[in-house]
Amino acid sequence: MEGIGIAWQGLLAQLISFAILFGLLTFLLYKPVRRMLDERSNRIKEGMEQAELIKERLSQTERQVRQQLEAARKEGQNVIAQAEKMGEQVKDEARQEARQEAQAIIARSRLEIDRERDEAMEELRRQFVDLAITAAEKVIRETLDREKHRRLIAEVLEEGAKEGGDG
Amino acid sequence: MPRIGCLGRIIIVTFVLLVLLIIGRLFFPLPMPHIELAAEEVFSIAGFPITNTMLAAGLTILVVGGVSYAATRRMRLVPKGLQNFVEAVLEVLINFVEDTAGKEYGRKFFPVIATIFIFVIANAWLALIPGFMFIGIGEEQVPLLRGANTDINFPLALALISFVFVEYWGFRSHGFFRYMRRFFNPRGLLRGIGQIFRGKLRSGLGSLFTGVIEAFAGLIEMISELVRIVSLTFRLFGNMTAGELLILIMLFLIPWVAVIPFYGLELFLGFVQALIFGGLTLVFVVMAVTPREEYE
Numbered sequence: 001m002e003g004i005g006i007a008w009q010g011l012l013a014q015l016i017s018f019a020i021l022f023g024l025l026t027f028l029l030y031k032p033v034r035r036m037l038d039e040r041s042n043r044i045k046e047g048m049e050q051a052e053l054i055k056e057r058l059s060q061t062e063r064q065v066r067q068q069l070e071a072a073r074k075e076g077q078n079v080i081a082q083a084e085k086m087g088e089q090v091k092d093e094a095r096q097e098a099r100q101e102a103q104a105i106i107a108r109s110r111l112e113i114d115r116e117r118d119e120a121m122e123e124l125r126r127q128f129v130d131l132a133i134t135a136a137e138k139v140i141r142e143t144l145d146r147e148k149h150r151r152l153i154a155e156v157l158e159e160g161a162k163e164g165g166d167g
Numbered sequence: 168m169p170r171i172g173c174l175g176r177i178i179i180v181t182f183v184l185l186v187l188l189i190i191g192r193l194f195f196p197l198p199m200p201h202i203e204l205a206a207e208e209v210f211s212i213a214g215f216p217i218t219n220t221m222l223a224a225g226l227t228i229l230v231v232g233g234v235s236y237a238a239t240r241r242m243r244l245v246p247k248g249l250q251n252f253v254e255a256v257l258e259v260l261i262n263f264v265e266d267t268a269g270k271e272y273g274r275k276f277f278p279v280i281a282t283i284f285i286f287v288i289a290n291a292w293l294a295l296i297p298g299f300m301f302i303g304i305g306e307e308q309v310p311l312l313r314g315a316n317t318d319i320n321f322p323l324a325l326a327l328i329s330f331v332f333v334e335y336w337g338f339r340s341h342g343f344f345r346y347m348r349r350f351f352n353p354r355g356l357l358r359g360i361g362q363i364f365r366g367k368l369r370s371g372l373g374s375l376f377t378g379v380i381e382a383f384a385g386l387i388e389m390i391s392e393l394v395r396i397v398s399l400t401f402r403l404f405g406n407m408t409a410g411e412l413l414i415l416i417m418l419f420l421i422p423w424v425a426v427i428p429f430y431g432l433e434l435f436l437g438f439v440q441a442l443i444f445g446g447l448t449l450v451f452v453v454m455a456v457t458p459r460e461e462y463e
Binding site for chain 1: 231235
């Protein structure tokens with residue numbers, strides 16, 4: 001035993017050194033690292049749970065959003081359709097109104113034209129009568145019964161107008 | 168470039184080694200290694216000898232403790248640098264222990280197993296630092312440091328700790344008497360004797376026979392537990408001492424270059440020995456706490 005060096009002092013010293021290292025490592029290494037590993041695994045577990053929750057909530061929200069979008073689109077289509085219908089109606093009404101107005105204008109114009117024509121004809125007739133009288137006066141060169149003449153001529157013209165109107 | 172055959176390569180390597188040997192021996196000789204199996208006393212405090220291996224063990228404690236302190240001084244949830252490295256190593260060890268012993272026992276066994284592993288591997292690797300053994304002190308040039316694994320007292324101390332650890336857990340998990348029954352199992356014998364006294368000679372002799380076998384098995388069990396101390400001690404001591412001597416001799420024979428592969432070998436060997444010592448202790452303690460049907 002002497003040759004390979006077993007000695008109680010050495011044995012004791014190495015036992016003590018093992019105890020020292022054991023204590024040191026327990027407090028400096030094993031406990032902190034253990035704590036850290038446990039904490040980290042806890043954190044990760046928590047994180048994953050949270051992620052799961054968030055994912056679920058997200059999909060829920062997405063579904064809601066999609067539903068709302070769907071509803072909004074449907075509503076929008078409704079509104080558009082209604083607006084189109086209304087626009088069509090307004091257009092129809094406007095067209096109707098315009099047509100009526102146009103017809104009214106045409107009718108009024110026709111009336112006006114008739115009236116002016118009548119007036120013009122009257123005027124023409126009157127001037128013609130005067131002209132005829134003057135002409136007759138000039139032809140005869142003497143003033144007979146002016147009233148008589150006028151009536152005579154008017155009669156003639158009346159007849160003529162009647163014939164012309166018919167013709 | 169011509170192809171060199173296997174034989175050619177061997178010849179070239181041999182030639183180079185020879186040239187290195189001659190150059191080393193002639194121009195850069197190292198002193199004849201100072202080989203001493205027992206740890207040598209460097210100085211003594213009040214009659215208590217302080218050997219170079221004790222100093223080396225102290226240095227190991229300082230280095231390992233220092234690294235641990237530096238790594239865990241400011242722990243971060245997201246580790247980096249030294250903390251990351253230390254955590255990775257420790258996690259491998261934790262997984263190793265917990266895979267073998269189960270989650271519940273693994274937590275309890277881990278500190279002892281890990282300390283054995285770390286102590287052995289740190290001793291082995293620190294002793295590989297070039298020049299570790301070459302700081303002489305005193306008139307006889309006693310090396311100041313020498314790998315603690317190569318002092319028989321250190322493996323012996325570890326083996327004793329391992330033994331006490333294993334038996335402690337055996338007793339603790341089974342109870343004193345039940346665990347003792349593994350080693351002293353006289354039930355069969357007593358039953359046989361009782362049967363003979365009651366006149367059942369035939370079955371009594373049968374029970375007596377199996378009782379003797381059981382008692383003998385218990386004896387073998389006890390011896391095997393005790394022999395573990397010796398085998399653990401000498402496995403570590405022998406391997407590490409042989410490795411140290413190998414490096415010393417190679418340094419002496421072929422200085423400087425040829426020793427490098429042996430350094431690599433010794434690095435690996437240090438790891439393997441640490442793993443074996445820790446792993447065997449772990450296996451023994453698991454065997455000790457595992458219930459056996461025959462005794463329950």
